[in-house]
Amino acid sequence: MNTSNSRCNSSLGKKYVMAITGLALFGFVIGHMVGNLQIFLGKEVLNAYGAFLKSKPLLLWGARLGLLATVSFHVWAAIRLTQENRAARPVRYAVTKPIGASYASRTMLMSGLIVASFIVYHLLHFTMGGLDPELLTFLDEAGRHDVYRMVVVGFSTLRVSIFYLVGMALLCMHLSHGVSALFQSLGLKTGVFGGWIDGFAKISAIVIFAGNCSIPMAVMCGFLK
Amino acid sequence: MKLTLKVWRQQDPTSPGKFVTYEARDIIPEMSFLEMLDEVNEGLLARGEEPIAFDSDCREGICGTCSMVINGLPHGGQKATTACQLHMRLFTDGETITIEPWRARAFPVVRDLVVDRSAFDRIIQAGGFVSVFTGGTPDANLIPIGKPDADLAMDAAQCIGCGACVAACKNASAMLFVAAKVSHLGILPQGRVEKDRRVLRMVQAMDKEGFGSCTVTGSCEAVCPKEISLRFIARMNRDYSVSLLKGGE
Numbered sequence: 022m023n024t025s026n027s028r029c030n031s032s033l034g035k036k037y038v039m040a041i042t043g044l045a046l047f048g049f050v051i052g053h054m055v056g057n058l059q060i061f062l063g064k065e066v067l068n069a070y071g072a073f074l075k076s077k078p079l080l081l082w083g084a085r086l087g088l089l090a091t092v093s094f095h096v097w098a099a100i101r102l103t104q105e106n107r108a109a110r111p112v113r114y115a116v117t118k119p120i121g122a123s124y125a126s127r128t129m130l131m132s133g134l135i136v137a138s139f140i141v142y143h144l145l146h147f148t149m150g151g152l153d154p155e156l157l158t159f160l161d162e163a164g165r166h167d168v169y170r171m172v173v174v175g176f177s178t179l180r181v182s183i184f185y186l187v188g189m190a191l192l193c194m195h196l197s198h199g200v201s202a203l204f205q206s207l208g209l210k211t212g213v214f215g216g217w218i219d220g221f222a223k224i225s226a227i228v229i230f231a232g233n234c235s236i237p238m239a240v241m242c243g244f245l246k
Numbered sequence: 247m248k249l250t251l252k253v254w255r256q257q258d259p260t261s262p263g264k265f266v267t268y269e270a271r272d273i274i275p276e277m278s279f280l281e282m283l284d285e286v287n288e289g290l291l292a293r294g295e296e297p298i299a300f301d302s303d304c305r306e307g308i309c310g311t312c313s314m315v316i317n318g319l320p321h322g323g324q325k326a327t328t329a330c331q332l333h334m335r336l337f338t339d340g341e342t343i344t345i346e347p348w349r350a351r352a353f354p355v356v357r358d359l360v361v362d363r364s365a366f367d368r369i370i371q372a373g374g375f376v377s378v379f380t381g382g383t384p385d386a387n388l389i390p391i392g393k394p395d396a397d398l399a400m401d402a403a404q405c406i407g408c409g410a411c412v413a414a415c416k417n418a419s420a421m422l423f424v425a426a427k428v429s430h431l432g433i434l435p436q437g438r439v440e441k442d443r444r445v446l447r448m449v450q451a452m453d454k455e456g457f458g459s460c461t462v463t464g465s466c467e468a469v470c471p472k473e474i475s476l477r478f479i480a481r482m483n484r485d486y487s488v489s490l491l492k493g494g495e
Contacts, residue, residue, distance in 0.1 A: 032419075032459035033449055033486045102459050106417035109351050109458035115252075115265065116318035116344045120414065121468025127416065129461060202462035208484025211477055 032105065033206075035098045040203035042095040047200055049088060050192070051225075054232045060245060061235075064169040068161050071168035096137070103130055125198040132195040139188035147175060176240035185237045189230050197226035247273040247334060250342040251286065253298055256355050259362075263355065265344070275335035279322060280305060280312060282334050299358035307331040307471065310406030313413070314359045315346040320410035320469045328408065328471045348409050350418035352455040365455040366407050369424060372451030376431060377439045389435050402430035404472040411466035411474075417458030422466040424452050425482035426474045432485060442489035449486055 029037075060067045074081055119127055145151035156175055159167035176182045201222035204210040210218050239245040249270040256263030270286050277285070280302050287297035303311035312329040316322035322332040337343065345359065353361040391399075405426035412420050428445050431437030437444075460479055467476045 029490070031449055032453050032457075033483060034490075036459060036483070037487065102461075106419070106458035106461070109418035109456055110349055110416075111351050112349050114315060114318060114346055114349055115254075116315075116346070118318040118323070119416075119463075120319055120323055120465055122416070122463035122465045126461065126463040198462070205462045205476070205480050206460070206483055208480050208482070208487055210480040211484065215477060215480070 032102070035102050036206040038094055038098040039102065040206040042091045042098070043199050043203045044207075045091050046088075046095065047196065047203075047225075049091075050196070050229060054229055057236060058232060060169060060172060061239070064161065064167075067169045067172075068163070068165050068167060072165040075166070092137075092140075096133075099130065099133060123198060125194045126202070129195060129198060132191045136188065136192045136195055139184075139191070142184070143188070146181070147171065172236065173240055173245055176237040179241070182237035182241050186234055189233050193226040193230040196229065197223050200225060247275060247337070247339045249273055249282075249337065249340070252342060252344045253358070254346045254355075255298070255358055256347075258357060259354050263358075273334055275333070277334045278305070278330055279316065279332040279334065280330045299356075299360050301360050302330055305330040308406060310408035310471075313348050313361060313363070313409055315348065315413055317344055320348070320413040321408075321471055323469060326471055326473050328406075331471075348413040350409075350412050350457065352418070352420070352457050353409060353412065361409075363407070363409050365457070366409065366420070366423060368455065369420070369448055369451045370407075370427060372447045373427065373431070373444045374440060374447060376437050378436065391434060395433050399430050399433040402426045402433065402474065402478055405430070405470075405474050406472055408471060410469045410471060412457060414465040414469040415458065415460075416463060416465065417461060419460050419466070420452050420455070420457040421460040421479050421482070422470065422474055422476070424448050425478040428482045428485060429478045432481075441485065442492055442494070445482060445485045446489050446494055449482075 056070060059070050125132070146153075147156065150157035153175075156171045157166070159170045159174075161167040161170070176185070199222075201210070201219045204215075204218045209215075236245070247270075251268045251270055252265045253268060254263055255266045268286055268290075270282060273282050273285065280300070283298060283300060290297045301311045301313055303309045305312075307328040307330060310328070313320070314329050316329065316332070321327060321329045322336070324332055324336060347353075347355050347359045348361045348363075350361075352365040353363055356362050403426075405423060407423060409420075409423070411422035412418050415421075428448055431444065432441045462476070462479075464476060467474065
């Protein structure tokens, strides 16, 4: 064996990095959605959940730094692989037809970049209060941060909600291909359950889209107020 | 049939190429695509011009030599068909057909539509040997192989190394080719002895040749004249990681 470093730095090694970090981020997206959906259980439950997360700073910051590292590795592998892939075809075809390749699979870089900028916007919006500092100052009757009111006020601007819907559409397009491709890259898309993975990826993308979009939609419809 | 051809002409690997338009007259629908090109070349020779250089050998779809991108699709895009087995009846009279060579850094153009595919040979060489018993002639079927394994290995062994997978892939990745070669030996007991070492070396050789990586679009599988499945790529991804975890060779 040459060195384990050069093996991990091979095209397959970088695909493993892409897949493992992608799987971790997919897990986070689901957990984040389930946490946020508690808004439908009422103000009390959501604010208690928010206060619970804030009461464990070690865990919270551990998760945040872990996510930052995961995203960094995901982006690093994407940049390196894209550079190599572009270099692999210096002269382009005059005529191209995307046979057998889905739209989502051909636009992973673009959907990924837009989702990344959406994440920055989302963090500025609800975590750092960079867009409207007042959102983070709301307090409920128990003196906790009023997450419920922050979400309702945050989504009561139409263009903000629309931007979230667009962000989710691109995230879910990214996931509809990515979740299936990560199993392929890890060599797990074989055998009996190999045939189920494409369906699983598409269904999970739809569920995540519906789940996350239900919140701004509910605010816009006046269901949450 | 009368057709307009836009063909990539390039004198040698270093000179710049360009598309040249030719009229193809009196084409019979029963002709294969290569026979049509032969006909055009006869006309060029009669006029004292250089014929269009293209690769071909068996002309029965089993050697993998013919290689050209026809209207944006390797081998013309007909399911499970090489360019030599593609027939002119699939085209319409008066149609304009664009013909290009495989485009990949690892497949440099030699002349016109001919590319150098020796990168594939070097990947095969990197795979190394298969251990066999020497001595007396062994009995037939001495090593029992389950029917599912035999079938799967044969599915992989169908690869003719034409390079259409590389040509179709947006990343010019050779993963389908390498996966087919890794799998057809790795699935059978005869090839299992060197399985771990083989996959590491062949992937290393693949990367060294400058092919791209797999983004699982499935274009390769769609154009493969031998219908090699993407599941072989998944299998190779697994073999590679298992081999890494075992500590390599």
